[in-house]
Amino acid sequence: xGRRAVVxxxxxxLLDGRIVDTNAPWAARELLQLGYRVVAMHTxxxxxxxxxxxxxxxxxxxxxxxxxxxxxxxxDDRTREEGAALLGAGxxxxxxxxxxxxxxxxxxxxxxxxxxxxxxxRVPVGSQPLExxxxxxxxxxxxxxxxxxxxxxxxxxxxxxxxxxxxxxxLAAAEVGDGAGIALAVLHTCGLPESRIEALVxxxxxxTGAVRLGITARPEGVSLSVLATPDGETSAGARLQSxxxxxxxxxxxxxxxxDTQTLAEVVLxxxxxxxxxxxxxxxxTGGLLGGxxxxxxxxxxxxxxxxxxYTDASKVRDLGxxxxxxxxxxxxxxxxARAMAEGARARAGADWAVAVTGIAGPDGGSAEKPVGTVCFxxxxxxxxxxVLRRQFARAGRASVRRQSVRDALDLLRRALAALxxxxxxxRGA
Amino acid sequence: xGRRAVVxxxxxxLLDGRIVDTNAPWAARELLQLGYRVVAMHTxxxxxxxxxxxxxxxxxxxxxxxxxxxxxxxxDDRTREEGAALLGAGxxxxxxxxxxxxxxxxxxxxxxxxxxxxxxxRVPVGSQPLExxxxxxxxxxxxxxxxxxxxxxxxxxxxxxxxxxxxxxxLAAAEVGDGAGIALAVLHTCGLPESRIEALVxxxxxxTGAVRLGITARPEGVSLSVLATPDGETSAGARLQSxxxxxxxxxxxxxxxxDTQTLAEVVLxxxxxxxxxxxxxxxxTGGLLGGxxxxxxxxxxxxxxxxxxYTDASKVRDLGxxxxxxxxxxxxxxxxARAMAEGARARAGADWAVAVTGIAGPDGGSAEKPVGTVCFxxxxxxxxxxVLRRQFARAGRASVRRQSVRDALDLLRRALAALxxxxxxxRGA
Numbered sequence: 001x002g003r004r005a006v007v008x009x010x011x012x013x014l015l016d017g018r019i020v021d022t023n024a025p026w027a028a029r030e031l032l033q034l035g036y037r038v039v040a041m042h043t044x045x046x047x048x049x050x051x052x053x054x055x056x057x058x059x060x061x062x063x064x065x066x067x068x069x070x071x072x073x074x075x076d077d078r079t080r081e082e083g084a085a086l087l088g089a090g091x092x093x094x095x096x097x098x099x100x101x102x103x104x105x106x107x108x109x110x111x112x113x114x115x116x117x118x119x120x121x122r123v124p125v126g127s128q129p130l131e132x133x134x135x136x137x138x139x140x141x142x143x144x145x146x147x148x149x150x151x152x153x154x155x156x157x158x159x160x161x162x163x164x165x166x167x168x169x170x171l172a173a174a175e176v177g178d179g180a181g182i183a184l185a186v187l188h189t190c191g192l193p194e195s196r197i198e199a200l201v202x203x204x205x206x207x208t209g210a211v212r213l214g215i216t217a218r219p220e221g222v223s224l225s226v227l228a229t230p231d232g233e234t235s236a237g238a239r240l241q242s243x244x245x246x247x248x249x250x251x252x253x254x255x256x257x258x259d260t261q262t263l264a265e266v267v268l269x270x271x272x273x274x275x276x277x278x279x280x281x282x283x284x285t286g287g288l289l290g291g292x293x294x295x296x297x298x299x300x301x302x303x304x305x306x307x308x309x310y311t312d313a314s315k316v317r318d319l320g321x322x323x324x325x326x327x328x329x330x331x332x333x334x335x336x337a338r339a340m341a342e343g344a345r346a347r348a349g350a351d352w353a354v355a356v357t358g359i360a361g362p363d364g365g366s367a368e369k370p371v372g373t374v375c376f377x378x379x380x381x382x383x384x385x386x387v388l389r390r391q392f393a394r395a396g397r398a399s400v401r402r403q404s405v406r407d408a409l410d411l412l413r414r415a416l417a418a419l420x421x422x423x424x425x426x427r428g429a
Numbered sequence: 430x431g432r433r434a435v436v437x438x439x440x441x442x443l444l445d446g447r448i449v450d451t452n453a454p455w456a457a458r459e460l461l462q463l464g465y466r467v468v469a470m471h472t473x474x475x476x477x478x479x480x481x482x483x484x485x486x487x488x489x490x491x492x493x494x495x496x497x498x499x500x501x502x503x504x505d506d507r508t509r510e511e512g513a514a515l516l517g518a519g520x521x522x523x524x525x526x527x528x529x530x531x532x533x534x535x536x537x538x539x540x541x542x543x544x545x546x547x548x549x550x551r552v553p554v555g556s557q558p559l560e561x562x563x564x565x566x567x568x569x570x571x572x573x574x575x576x577x578x579x580x581x582x583x584x585x586x587x588x589x590x591x592x593x594x595x596x597x598x599x600l601a602a603a604e605v606g607d608g609a610g611i612a613l614a615v616l617h618t619c620g621l622p623e624s625r626i627e628a629l630v631x632x633x634x635x636x637t638g639a640v641r642l643g644i645t646a647r648p649e650g651v652s653l654s655v656l657a658t659p660d661g662e663t664s665a666g667a668r669l670q671s672x673x674x675x676x677x678x679x680x681x682x683x684x685x686x687x688d689t690q691t692l693a694e695v696v697l698x699x700x701x702x703x704x705x706x707x708x709x710x711x712x713x714t715g716g717l718l719g720g721x722x723x724x725x726x727x728x729x730x731x732x733x734x735x736x737x738x739y740t741d742a743s744k745v746r747d748l749g750x751x752x753x754x755x756x757x758x759x760x761x762x763x764x765x766a767r768a769m770a771e772g773a774r775a776r777a778g779a780d781w782a783v784a785v786t787g788i789a790g791p792d793g794g795s796a797e798k799p800v801g802t803v804c805f806x807x808x809x810x811x812x813x814x815x816v817l818r819r820q821f822a823r824a825g826r827a828s829v830r831r832q833s834v835r836d837a838l839d840l841l842r843r844a845l846a847a848l849x850x851x852x853x854x855x856r857g858a
Contacts (some may be wrong), residue, residue: 015467017457018643018654020449024472028446040442043453043470112461132530147481186447193537195546215503216442225447242478280737281718286723287709287716290737295716297791297826308709308719308735310728314777318734318747362726383793394563395586397726 004177005036006064009043010069010079011154023068023159032184032227032311034175036064039190045361046070051082059145059164064172069154071137073117079151080123085142089125094138097121099130104136134161137375141171164300181407183228183240187247189254189423190221190410197222197239200250204243210234211243221263221410224251253419256410261408264292264299270416271302278308279348280410281319281340282356283331284374289356289405297356304348319343330390332357332369334386337377341386345379353379353416354408359392360400374404376411387411388424432605433491434465438472438482438509440583450804452497452588459592461656463602464610465493469718475499480511488574493601494683498583500566502546508580509552518554523567526550526558526847559597563590565764577604578753612657612669615632616676617693618683619650619839620851626651629679633672640672649835650692653680682848685839692838693721693728699845700781705842708777709735710769712760712786713803719771720832731775738769748772761786761798763815766806770815774808781844782808783837789829790822803833805840816840817853 007027013019021267028038039062044050049184051070052145054405058065070079083219101121118152123129123140130150135158150168152159164348189197194217198205201224203214211229213245216223227399228240246257255329257266279288280303290306293299307318312331315321319334320343321336329335340355373392375385414421434454442448443747450472457467467493468650473479476624499508513520519636529549534542543670552569559568559579559640564587579597583779592598615853618626627634630653639660641838645652653676660686679685686695687784700707709732710720721737722728736747741760744750749772750765758764794800806815821830843850 002781009470013643013645015459015470016459016654016656017454017459018645019456020451022449025443025446025449028444030446032445038446039474041472043446045468091585100677131561195502195534196537202504212441213447214441214447216447217501218448223447225442225445227445227695239509261467284715284723285720286728287711287719287721287735287737288723289719290711290716290739292714292716292831293712294717294737294739295827295830299715300739303739304755305714305739305747306737306739308716308723310719310732310734314734317776318736320596323690347746391589392589395584396563398724399586401720422748 003036003064004039004059005031005064006062007031007038007041007067008051008054008067009041010045010046010067011024012045013329014043014078015045022046023069026156026160027066030169031064031066032170033307034173035181036172037182046076046078049082049085051079052085054088055082055144055147055149059147062147064175065147065149066152066168066172067149068152068159071120071139071151071153073120073137073199075116075181080140081120081149083124083127083142083149085139085222087124087126087142092125093117094121094123094129097138101136107411127389128171130162130166132158132162133165134158139166142169148172149268181230181236183236183408185226185244186241186259187201187224187251187255188221188261188263189223189251189255190256190406190413192222193217194222197224197251197254201247204247204250210236210239222404253414253417260294261359262296263406264412265296265410267297267416268302269298270294270413273298274416276302276351277304277348277352278302279304279344279350280354280408282306282308282345283310283315283340283357284360285304285356285401285404285408286310287361288401289354289408292405292409295375304350305334307344315340319347330369332359332373332375334377334388337375338379338384338386339377339378341377342384350411351381354412356404356408358391358400358402358404360397362397372400373409374400376404377414378390384423389396390425432465432493433468434460434493435491436460436470436486437455437466437480437494437496438470439481439496440472441473441505442472443472443498444474449583450628452583455589456497456586458613459598460493460495461611462613463598464605464649465601465801467721475507475812477507478514480508480687484511484515484573484578488576491576493604494576494578495581495597495601496578497581497588500549500568500580500582502549502566504545506548507819509569512556512569512571512580516553516555516571516575520548520551521552523552523558523846526567528589530565539657542695551790557600558594559591561587561591562594563587568595568597570597576837577601578739593855603811610665611698612665613686614655614669614673615687616653616655616673616684616691617650617678617690618652618680619685619835619842620683621651622646623651626680626683630676633676637663639668646792648663649831658843682843682846684844691721691725692835694725696841697722697725697728697731701844703845704779705731706733707731708733708773708779708782709837710773710782710784711735711737712739712744712769713789714833714837715739715783717784717830718783718837721834733779737738744769750778758818759798761788761802761804763804763806763817766804767813768806770806770808771813771820781809781841783841785837787833789826789833791826792817803829803836806839807844808838809844814850814851819854823824
């Protein structure tokens, strides 16, 4: 993989941890698609000379630097001064930029615009201005050593607009020859721990050359990213596809989707194709399962609604769970989970229903049913059933709940694909 | 401010832009509170020698490095090898760690655990192991040159547990002398846009010296961070408190909490103090409001449950909303929101209920009721009512839903504090 890039984020608010940096991962994805490999990301503050020093160090090491931030109107916005210092030059006005900037000031103020505000229309002498169609601060592009530096504004909308419409992306793309592009895909799995997924694809991870794999484990599931570069006569896209063919066969029933797909989308799509509907009944997830399903635009075609039955009384009253069943098995039991699903399906008049009842913690556990014990029930035109899982509980309440939402959706996915239901499982401690 | 720290995030999935790094800002906030100044953040990949080279460069430059990631069981997790290389040493087993690790493997596998999995219980010779109570991978602490390096696991829950319970924070704190500390607080507001909050505290933001303020706007609300350093004889804590006194008075009814508090916690706490209970009825938020409330441990004392009535039929059947009301005003109306709240309160037998019905988009909007139109109803022992808001819709469906959860909770907060309900509002475009 040829071209090397570095992403730099500028701002004390990042170093204080006040804001989470979403520009850097966005820039990384953009650069990957153009054929750059991002070898590092750096976050620096507003100190005089800091950015200049970093850029001097990167010159000769990498081909491209994309920076975000430090172009605003306040005293601690120093990116343009750092660029001028790097070139040993001063600042110059962007032709025709001052008048609109002054007009923008005049809309909110009676006084004429101050110097610091007008600085937003200046760029280092010797650099190329990059227009910011979503804001007032201009970006710039400059070359130093063998390196091209694209300086973009920090607010995410302005950053993206300056990149796409302001010409940053075109400059970065022009550095890369045809066919140097990278193709990227992410495969999502559910049902196996990271170590078992890795065992399925270990030899593919160890290959060197045109394809690189990475595994990421999150409460939502384990995902596998695949990055392909051109391989002799084979394009990156073709190389990616042949790797995906191998991987999908290896991952089999555990793989439920790719890239930006969510498990909720996959489930809703399968139901929509059959013209069937869904209802949910939730206890320990408290509404998160319904929330996840309705995050999908258009979910109302399939999803009829749900019950958050957080008390025993509401399980009886709203879902018709028999009181003797609750008394005999407790609210967290396969029996009650199944009855909740059957009740939700019948009362909503839905084709399918899924139910979750469990102990999310930190309190409420017992020796027999420790924190992390969660039961899932389902009901469908084909019948009903339930499973019990002991979730990995040490990561806390929020994690148990997220794992449970994922497992409820995966239970539906498997049932809709006529895959056998997963057996009871213990992921505990 | 004396001690200098650097935060390092490790992982190709960060350099690919596959995940957003929330560990680095979290670590920065933790370090600030201990009295460190974070001078830079770096993200590096899994290449052999990369991390070692970075650490060598930082040795002599900064006092502390906190790294996250690269400690898992897969081949691309190299942090412990990099630590060993830095010390010119090998790896050693953490005493007593192997048996639980092998037991954890045995729950999912029939074969004995492979080498790469057991690597999680090894640390560089000469380092101090840091226990990870939330996962299987141990962290470690080592010294090189004048620098202390704390290596924490990447999954956020495990990272925090290793820092707090595993001893990382105690080691970092022990490096800092008394009185060097920084005091940090974040005040949370709801109900006013960023520019109005800024206008309330502008003079406080412009002060220089021992106190520094920052404003951050997110869909959850606008928050104000306050960072205080010692000021002559006054400790950082005392300086912080006197600034907070001023700010809380300025922010008045708009300020609902501080630091890690959530709006759901504040509402549940107010209800618990009164011995009262709550139910919810949700349409466009699809369960997210119940999900947010039940994220709070112990919420079952107060929260009885909820209904996700995603169809008109379910609003009638489950909440008793009169069909003529739906026909006359539509599902997204103050009238229906109020009827939903009244129905939820009566059927759950709760003291309070809140209801949300709106158009989250991207489809379903009209000229009269554009995307972003959301109605909130409430019912309490004192009566019932409803408001309409036009949320900021350009940020998309997920943002409209998050704004709506926040507004529903804030409506409850204000009612419980006997503050006047906010009037209908238009935040649109």
